[in-house]
Structure formats: C-alpha cells, structure tokens
Amino acid sequence: RNYPGVAIIYLPFFQRFGFPIFNRLNNLKHVKNRYLGFLLVLFMALTGTMKAAHLVGGEISYEYLGNDEYEITLKIYRDCNSTGAPFDFQAAVTIFEGDGTQFRNILVGHGPINTLPNSVSNPCKVAPPTACVEYTIYTTYQILPPNSTGYVITHQRCCRNNTINNIPQPGQWGNTYTVIIPPNNIRTGNSSPVFQSLPPITLCLNDSFYFDHSALELDGDSLFYELCDPLHGGGQGGGGSGPNTPAPNPASPPPYTQVPFLIPYTPTNPLPSNPGLQIDPATGMLTGKPTGLGQFVFAVCVSEYDANGNFLSKVMRDYQFNVTSCVDKYISRIVPQPQRPDTYCKGLRIEFWESSISGTSFWWDFGDNSTTSDTSRMRRPTYTFPQPGTYTITLVIQPHTPCADTTTTDYELRYPVNGEFTVSGNLCFDQHQILLTPVNPQDPEATYSWNFGPAASVTSSSSYMPPPITYSNRGPHIVSLQVNSPRCNDIHFDTILLGDPPIADFDVSILEGCDPTTVDFSNLSTTYSKATFFWDFGDGNSSSGTSPTHTYSQPGLYTVKLKVTQIEGCLAEDEMIKTALIRINPTPVADLTVDKTRSDIFNARFNFSFPAARHNSYSRLETGDGRSYEDQSFVTHYYRDTGTYEVTGYVENQFGCSDTTSLVIRVDPVVQAFVPNTFTPDGDGLNDILMPAITGTMDYHFSIYNRWGVEVFSTQDPYVGWNGLFRNTGEVQPSGVYSYIINIRGINEKILNLNGVIHLIR
Numbered sequence: 001r002n003y004p005g006v007a008i009i010y011l012p013f014f015q016r017f018g019f020p021i022f023n024r025l026n027n028l029k030h031v032k033n034r035y036l037g038f039l040l041v042l043f044m045a046l047t048g049t050m051k052a053a054h055l056v057g058g059e060i061s062y063e064y065l066g067n068d069e070y071e072i073t074l075k076i077y078r079d080c081n082s083t084g085a086p087f088d089f090q091a092a093v094t095i096f097e098g099d100g101t102q103f104r105n106i107l108v109g110h111g112p113i114n115t116l117p118n119s120v121s122n123p124c125k126v127a128p129p130t131a132c133v134e135y136t137i138y139t140t141y142q143i144l145p146p147n148s149t150g151y152v153i154t155h156q157r158c159c160r161n162n163t164i165n166n167i168p169q170p171g172q173w174g175n176t177y178t179v180i181i182p183p184n185n186i187r188t189g190n191s192s193p194v195f196q197s198l199p200p201i202t203l204c205l206n207d208s209f210y211f212d213h214s215a216l217e218l219d220g221d222s223l224f225y226e227l228c229d230p231l232h233g234g235g236q237g238g239g240g241s242g243p244n245t246p247a248p249n250p251a252s253p254p255p256y257t258q259v260p261f262l263i264p265y266t267p268t269n270p271l272p273s274n275p276g277l278q279i280d281p282a283t284g285m286l287t288g289k290p291t292g293l294g295q296f297v298f299a300v301c302v303s304e305y306d307a308n309g310n311f312l313s314k315v316m317r318d319y320q321f322n323v324t325s326c327v328d329k330y331i332s333r334i335v336p337q338p339q340r341p342d343t344y345c346k347g348l349r350i351e352f353w354e355s356s357i358s359g360t361s362f363w364w365d366f367g368d369n370s371t372t373s374d375t376s377r378m379r380r381p382t383y384t385f386p387q388p389g390t391y392t393i394t395l396v397i398q399p400h401t402p403c404a405d406t407t408t409t410d411y412e413l414r415y416p417v418n419g420e421f422t423v424s425g426n427l428c429f430d431q432h433q434i435l436l437t438p439v440n441p442q443d444p445e446a447t448y449s450w451n452f453g454p455a456a457s458v459t460s461s462s463s464y465m466p467p468p469i470t471y472s473n474r475g476p477h478i479v480s481l482q483v484n485s486p487r488c489n490d491i492h493f494d495t496i497l498l499g500d501p502p503i504a505d506f507d508v509s510i511l512e513g514c515d516p517t518t519v520d521f522s523n524l525s526t527t528y529s530k531a532t533f534f535w536d537f538g539d540g541n542s543s544s545g546t547s548p549t550h551t552y553s554q555p556g557l558y559t560v561k562l563k564v565t566q567i568e569g570c571l572a573e574d575e576m577i578k579t580a581l582i583r584i585n586p587t588p589v590a591d592l593t594v595d596k597t598r599s600d601i602f603n604a605r606f607n608f609s610f611p612a613a614r615h616n617s618y619s620r621l622e623t624g625d626g627r628s629y630e631d632q633s634f635v636t637h638y639y640r641d642t643g644t645y646e647v648t649g650y651v652e653n654q655f656g657c658s659d660t661t662s663l664v665i666r667v668d669p670v671v672q673a674f675v676p677n678t679f680t681p682d683g684d685g686l687n688d689i690l691m692p693a694i695t696g697t698m699d700y701h702f703s704i705y706n707r708w709g710v711e712v713f714s715t716q717d718p719y720v721g722w723n724g725l726f727r728n729t730g731e732v733q734p735s736g737v738y739s740y741i742i743n744i745r746g747i748n749e750k751i752l753n754l755n756g757v758i759h760l761i762r
Helices: 012-016 020-027 341-345
Strands: 055-066 069-079 090-097 102-109 133-143 151-157 175-181 202-204 209-212 222-228 285-288 294-305 311-324 349-351 362-365 382-384 389-397 405-413 421-424 435-438 447-451 475-484 489-498 506-508 512-514 517-523 531-536 549-552 556-566 573-585 598-600 605-609 618-622 628-630 634-638 643-652 658-668 672-674 693-695 697-705 711-715 736-746 751-760
Touching (some): 069 151, 102 133, 693 697
Parallel strands (some): 512 573, 598 658
Antiparallel strands (some): 055 069, 069 133, 222 294
C-alpha cells in the first residue's frame, strides 16, 4: 500500500520465498494516522520489459474501502500456449489526476496464476482442448484524497497475439486498461462496477452462445453495457520503460489511442456472426452465432451513472475470442452389423450394442412395424423380431434433453443356418438302413450338399432329405452336410458306427465259500460300441459296474445274471444267466464263556463252557499255558502259576467253515509279608540285613522307629533292607528293641497293614 511521502514496493519474489514481513505488507489493508518507516530497495531490473505476443486481454476496477482508501484490482489474461513472456513480475499501475497530471506510480506484484475453464455455453458441445488461457490478479491498496478533477487509473502492456484476425498487424498493438474515479463534486468514495463472470475461451462455430457479461455495482447506481473500442498501449520499443516499450512504467496519460479494425469488422461488429454479436444494454447478456473461424479482439464497456444521470465511471474488459469447430459432447452410435457379422445368421433374437460418446440414458426403436412396443431404455437391449427381413434400428441418447442425439442403422436378420442332422434307423450291420434328417427346417434359398463316404450305397446327395443309406462294411463312417444360403453357411460332420450285437459272458473268482464271502466278477463280454452293464447277484443286490465285487453275507445257492446293452451304433442287448452258480455255506459261531476271569494262585481253578463243540464236527480249546482240549463242551482247568493267559476256542463244521474266539484271564499271586524279629548287623555275613519277605505287592512302604519314635529307616523298595545304620548311611544304631510299620497294596488291590517289634543285637 502506498501513502503520500512513503514509498512501499511490493515484492512478490520475497513473498514466494517465505519472507514473513513482505507477506504482512502484502496483506495489510488498513493503516490509519501513521506511516510506515521502511524504505525498501526498488528492484526495477526485475520489472518485465520483454516484448511478446501473448496477451489475451484484461480489465481494471476499484472498490472504495472508506477513509479515502481504495482497493485497485488489475486482472490480466494471457495465452498459456504462447512462447512469449510470462506474467510481469510486477505491473506498473499509474494514477493520474483528471487533468492528466501523474499523481502516483506503483509497482504491484501478482497473486496465484489460474487457468480459465475451457467450457462453452452450449452444454451439448465440447471445445477442442488446444485453447488455453490463464489469468492472474494484481492488487494494491491506495489512499486517494478527494479532488475536483477525479482520478484515472491505468495499466499498459504490449503485445497482442499475432494470430488475431480482425485487426491489422495484431502483434504491433498493445493494451490499455483504464478506469475513472469521479471528482468530489459528483461523488466522494465511489466503487466501480466489477464483471462477475470469467470470460469464455472458445465460441463454437455456427452455434448460438449466451454469456452473462453483467457486472456487480456496490453503490446502487445504474449500469449501461455496450460493445466499445479496445485501447492501445505500449509498443515494440527497446529497453527502458518509456511509453513505446512493451511495459510502460509509468503508463502514458489519457487520452488513449483506439485499436483499428480490419474491414468489415468494427468495435460493434468484431467477428463474423449471424445474428451479429450483441450485448443487452440493461442486462449485459452477450449473444451471437459465429459463422467464421479465427481469433477476434473485442471490448465490452459498462458505464456507471448515479440517480441524477451523472456519469461516474466506466470499466472496460478487453478480450480475445477463439471461434473454433466444437464437437458434440453426446454422439449416438450403434455398432453396425458389418462389425458383427455373426448377427446375420444368428436368428431373430439379437442383442444390440452401442458405442456412443458420453451417453448415460438411451432410447431404442427396433423398427418392427408390427408393434408399438419394440422399444427399450437399456444400454444393451435384446429384441426378438417376428420374421426375417431388414429392420432400421434407431438409438437416441440423452432422450428428452437439449443434448439428445439420434442415429440409425439397418440390421438384416435371417434364420440361423445349421448343418446338424439326426441319424435314425437300425445300425446293426446285418440289418441296417440309415435315415438322415436335417435339424433346421428347409430353407428355399439354401443349397444342401451331403457326403456319405466311399462305402455308402449312395456316396453323395444334394437333396434336403437324402435317400436311405446302407454300407458295405462294419466300422465308423463319416457323414457331412454343408448348407449354403445367400449370406450364411455351415457344415456339420457326424460318425455313423455300424457293428454287431453284443455277446454277454462272465466268470467268478469263487464258486463256494463260507459266509460272508466276497466274490470278484470278471466281465468277459464282447461289445462293438459303448455299452452298459447290469449285474443281478441273486441275493437281491445288483450293480452297473463293468467288473464288480460283491459280498454274500447269507448261506445259500445263488444264480447270477449279466445283461449287456449297447447304447451307440447297433442298439442291441444280450444276457447271460448262470444258475446255482455260487454256494455260500454257514459259518459256525465259537461261543466261549468262563465262570470267572480273575483269581489268585490259591484258587486257580477255572470252568470253561464251549457249547459250539457239541454242534460241529471239530472243536479245540487252548488254555494259554500249553494245554488244549478237543471236542469238549465243558472244561475245568487248573493254572499252576500266576500270570495273564489268553484262552482260545476254535470250531469247524462239516463244510470246513470255522470260527475262533478268545478271552483273557488273570491268576494273581497271594499278598503276604514275613518280618524276622531279630537281626545281627555285625558284619559276619550272617543275618546282617533286616529285609521282610513280600509277595504279590504293587505298592510297598516299610519304616523302622527307635524307642524315642525317631524314624531310623524307610524304603518303598521290597528288595532293600535295613543294615543297622541311621537310614543306612549314618551312625551305627545301638542294640535294642525297634518298632516297624509295613503298608502293602496287592496286585489284587488288597490292602495289608502290619506292625511289630524287632531286636537289634550286636
């Protein structure tokens, strides 16, 4: 912000590289009753002076903030694709008094660089992506005391694009953007109008456009819109900052030169258009319909008047339109039938495909004049036509919207051509006659070509239905049918298998056995084509396996049947029955019981009951200790030693069928303990160790105590005794009487607790 007597230079270079003080200076908006005491170095060498053809347009406006303070905004548009200079690092904004006297010159840095959206007013069109315009805003805050002449705020910059079509030598003309602050006798503290919308980049050739070019006015004044003259400023001069250089610094004072137009173009007719380019003076709506391609400069001015009709200010937007051939955003496309050749012969039910651009909603008409329901709103609909023929298919995308687009294409539908045929008749060689019938109905436009092979009675035929065919030999014979129609064709091959009826035969692995017996069946049948098999085992069970296995679980005499059925070629069957083929004999049951399964050695007599011995030809009972008894149904046996014994019973009947059973018995030792009452641990090798004699124990605990109740020995091992020392390793224990306790759990779970006294003599 600049104030009288203080020079403050805004340097975006420092702002970009993060110097906080300059950020604060750039953002400072209101400073009252004081001046800044900083004088910054003026980097005039950084001000852009390169000449270039890159400018698209610009505008300048201001807003009154109060206390004589104004926010001045300069907006510059440039061609993104230009090879010329970028946006000026700092733009010179010059303020003149109303009589042309320079009041102040400011260098202003710019803000972020933005890109205009490349959209067009017609929502159904898309502009080519090549056009690109970017813009940036230069903003400064200035104290401008009221005066009797007002102020003129100006920025000048050269040059325009060399490709502009409606002005002569376009690259030689620059731009002047200027705005007026009225004198204080008309108004003090006025805000200028500000255009509300960013301008479009592209206008579409031969397409009407509507653009709201209205401005925002903060003071409630009246606005008047018109097409006006663009203004020239700057030039192609060399270095320095004079008025003929690309970036004058300061700008030249008014009045300003108008940019000339080539005939037939004028400021109010700046481009070829029918109807011509017009702006509504009250609303600012800009309309037209361009009829020629190119780049065209024009200017829109909005003038501001107060309630008394006094002129206050005028804001001008100097800009360049690109008129180009836009493309439709929505394009309806049906995938044509030549790209889907399979649909010619697919029949009367067809799925339709679309390849539209940007389509999101669809309406199909399938051209079936026999109904009014031949429509669909699906993306990929399927329709069944009533008969063959050629139908015109219509697709509308985005129906019932301004962007609807329609396309049509023809589809020719025919019945599918299919060379398949059926084979009937007897295919057994000794009595065969072959009938061949096409699957599809006869088509009067189609031709038929049969080939039956060299061994056939008729080798070929062109009839739809050929005559019955016979062959001179067995085996496979290849038959083909080719069907040709004006557009479709197909060929089909099939094999006719001629052979003889099957011959059933089989064998078994076992003819006689004991129940249960598993028998393997071997299929010895002769077949000439694919066949099925059915086995009946004679016991109510069956199988369809080729060579099955079956278990007979009941005694009896069984008849076995095998049926063989050929299911290809010669459709015949054969059956073999073998009566009373397999005999299954009963198996005896070895039923063995015993009166008890456990006892001790003092009661080692066991009584075995073996009733199967009475009903069969042979039996044997083995007691597990080396003894056996034959053909006895009741056996009493004494065991002479302790232990576990497996007793086995075997029985065999008159058919040689046998059975075996077994059981386990246990003979336990008797739990006993004998404790000597005296021992003499004097080392002479006689009676030196006190060890009880124990039999039949599982758990054992032996303890000895002296007369004061102190335990002098203890063990859980029945083979360890007391040697007369304290716990067998300590001091020698004196002669005397000692008490003992013995706790025993026997093998038969019997508990035995003993106590008494012993005498130790030395």
